[in-house]
Amino acid sequence: MAKRIGKQTVKLQNPPSILSYASIVGPKEGQGPLGEYFDQVLEDDMFGEKSWEKAECKMLQETIKLSMKKANLTADDINYVLAGDLLNQIISASFMAREIQIPYIGLYGACSTMSESLSLAAMLIDGGFADYVIAATSSHFSSAERQYRFPLELGTQRPLTSTWTVTGAGATVLGTTSKGNGPYITYVTTGKVVDLGIKDQFNMGAAMAPAAADTIKTHFDDTGFKPEDYDLIISGDLGIIGIDLTQQLLGQMKLDINNIFTDCGLKIFDTEKQDTHAGASGCGCSAAVLNGYLIKEIINGKYNRILFMSTGALLSPISTLQGESIPGIAHAVTIQRTLD
Amino acid sequence: MILVLRNNDINLQKDYQKIVKQSTPRPTIFKNCILAFITGGLICDVGQFFLNYFKSLGIDPIQAGTPTSIVMVFIGAFLTGIGVYDLIGKYAGAGSIVPITGFANSIVAPAMEFKREGYVFGVGARMFTIAGPVIVYGVTSSIIIGLIYYLLRL
Incomplete structure (x- = not known):
């Protein structure tokens, strides 16, 4: 092992x-x-x-x-x-x-x-x-x-x-x-389902924030990394509210990543001008931001090591109607430009 | 201070939901009410205009309501079809949902949406997904009110 x-x-x-x-x-x-x-x-x-x-x-x-x-x-x-x-x-x-x-x-x-x-x-x-x-x-x-x-x-x-x-x-x-010259995938942290009882399907950032916080905390505990080891920690689609809640939860766990933490959902749209309210979501959100923007910027040297963490709300229209709360999940992947 | 995020920790859930409440932006209720009042009123103005028009044609005032509804339903359906009604609804909220044009919108929108699943199980079955509950409970409550009215008159 x-x-x-x-x-x-x-x-x-x-x-x-x-x-x-x-x-x-x-x-x-x-x-x-x-x-x-x-x-x-x-x-x-x-x-x-x-x-x-x-x-x-x-x-x-x-x-x-x-x-x-x-x-x-x-x-x-x-x-x-x-x-x-x-x-x-x-x-x-x-x-x-x-x-x-x-x-x-x-x-x-x-x-x-x-x-x-x-x-x-x-x-x-x-x-x-x-x-x-x-x-x-x-x-x-x-x-x-x-x-x-x-x-x-x-x-x-x-x-x-x-x-x-x-x-x-x-x-x-x-x-x-040996087949390529990077960037490389070096660490993978698989998230647990975390559900703190949020039922509002129009506030998925709040539903996913505990899972995001849990995965980030576990990643740092497991790897021994410090926030300074990363140039960027980017979540999938937490949105403005989810980012804020994740930072508050991490703050309570004494982990401060605020200055390197952002969200694909806030990158892809101009939330004010494009009237998207709390941000963007969907599988395509983190997929397009990773494969359009992030990898390119890693290759260009803007970032050396990033933690890419897509976040998911595992609800269905049926579970919502039956009054179930929304289970959240987050998986983190470390991507770095060179191998140390 | 939180150490572990456990799903079945009731106190943690309560604390978290409190934080969520504090961190969630409040809906702009006052602004929404004003916009709803103005647009809803404007839609009613259009209705009144047609009602007056039909009355001026010599139609009995009580019966003139029927052609007025027909015209308003047509306008609601037409604006939905050309993709304008949802834009009105975005600003008007209840102001464009409550009048009869909103009822037309709630039927035409799913009918358009589910056309690709066929005319029977698509359009036919899904057309009333939003208006259906309104009809069911509208009819039910009118029966109950009717019964109460009848009993009081005995």
Whole structure:
């Protein structure tokens, strides 16, 4: 068990290298502050398809194809694709796999799917079970909205605590250490489900903050790192309220990361100008920010080591109606430019 | 001071929910009420305009309500169809939900949304997902009120 350190963390002995990354986003995301970082910005969020579900699936497919192309690999080279999404029975990911024809492992971690798939991909490679693995996920504002909330044309007011589901997809191709020049995945901390009784589905930041705080605290306890060891700690879609609550919880646990802590959901949209209220959410949020912005900035040298932590609210429309509280989860992955 | 975040710790849950309450922005109730009042009033003005028009055609004042409702439902459905009603609703809130145009919106919006799942199990089955409960409890409460009224008159 030499690879396991602490309670929930794996230290990868042969850290997998990120070989390539790709992202495709919708029009609103393209107008946001990170617009120029994405590989492709759709002009039309239907992507030439007949339904939003089909559009989401195509977006995921095209992102994965693009990521393989950027790594000069074909589907035959890839050993596994790990993917998931928000829709019932993860149809975007499974229908993508129907087209792509790579051995497929479907995942559901709600909005935490990007770091979940990245963690598992890294462990598969470090374990020697694969040479090349793709981790990918997607979400679409309109397909998520109709499944979780109301029809789009219904005249309702969104509460100030609500977040805007990102239309976007991201894919990362990982390979064994010798196959690339970094950035590398070095640590993986798998989160526990934490639920402190929040029931408001329009305040998912509050529901996920305890899980985020728990995973960050555990990561530092397990690895012995100090906040100074990181240039950036970035959560998936906590939003303004979730970030604030996570900092308050960590403050009570005597861990101060406030000056390096931010959220993908606050990066991708201009919350004031684009009227997204508390921020952005969805699998595609952290996936697009990681594969559009973060990896690029690590390669450019802006960041040396980051902790990437997608956060998920594991609710369903049925559990909400039955009065259940919202279980939260967060998985953290350490990405660094060079191996020390 | 918290050491471990445990799911079944009732005190921790209570403390946390208190922090959440403090950290959550309050909805802008006063502003929402004013906007709802103005837009709701404007929609009613449009209704009154048509009511007066139908009365001026010589239709009996009580019966003139029917063509007025028909026109208002059409306007609500039309604005939903061209994607404008949800934009009004974003600012107006209850002001555009309560009038009969809001009722039209609540039926047309799901009908449009679920068209891709077919006309029977899509449009047909899902059309009343939002208006359905309103109809069920509207009819139920009118029966109860009717009974009470009847008994009081005995």
